[in-house]
Amino acid sequence: QLQLQESGPGLVKSSETLSLTCFISGGSIRRSNYYWAWIRQPPGKGLEWIGSFHYSGNTYYNPSLKSRVTISVDTAKEQFSLKLTSMTAADTAIYYCARELHYNSAPTAHDFDYWGQGTLVTVSS
């Protein structure tokens, strides 16, 4: 059974950079039909996609965050990471990592079928 687990600081100061890691167990990051994603949810609000990547190097970012986001992967350790720079109070959220399963029948179509439990990140001034 695939499991995802986020790890990182629960508190980040304003203007600093957030670094989170997602550890994968029970599966491999190197599968052709899997992307791996970061999604966040401000307290009491809806879901916002941050970005997705494929181990081959294809990476897509939310245009509203693109200038501040980097997603990277360590295939040997079966983990991937998120860096979000210039944090503000608006970035306070629960951050989830998720597996993005792409369909063989339609390569761009996908769903998020496995999620980590999420980690709350609070930005302090």
Add this chain to the structure above:
Amino acid sequence: DIQMTQSPSSLSASVGDRVTITCRASQSISHYLNWYQQKPGKAPKLLIYAATSLQTGVPSRFSGSGSGTDFTLTVSSLQPEDFATYYCQESYSPLSRTFGQGTKLEMK
């Protein structure tokens, strides 16, 4: 960018009721629409993918329909564990992934 609009934003219902939630896309997304259920303090859970396909392990009282721009999630007979927030998500755009704003299903 594709915009996803859910209605209603909140809904009160009773155990045993039939409930329908609607999701509308700002442009045609064919059948590339997913539905998720989220309970307080938990990660979202995939219920329906590709508009109509039930994810493994999801009870058959959940169903999805629609194509193009208009989609629905139906719960045929609400159970106590179904009170949660539901999100739609388009999987048509190759460069972005957009969720609806959510529909909170509450007990009447």
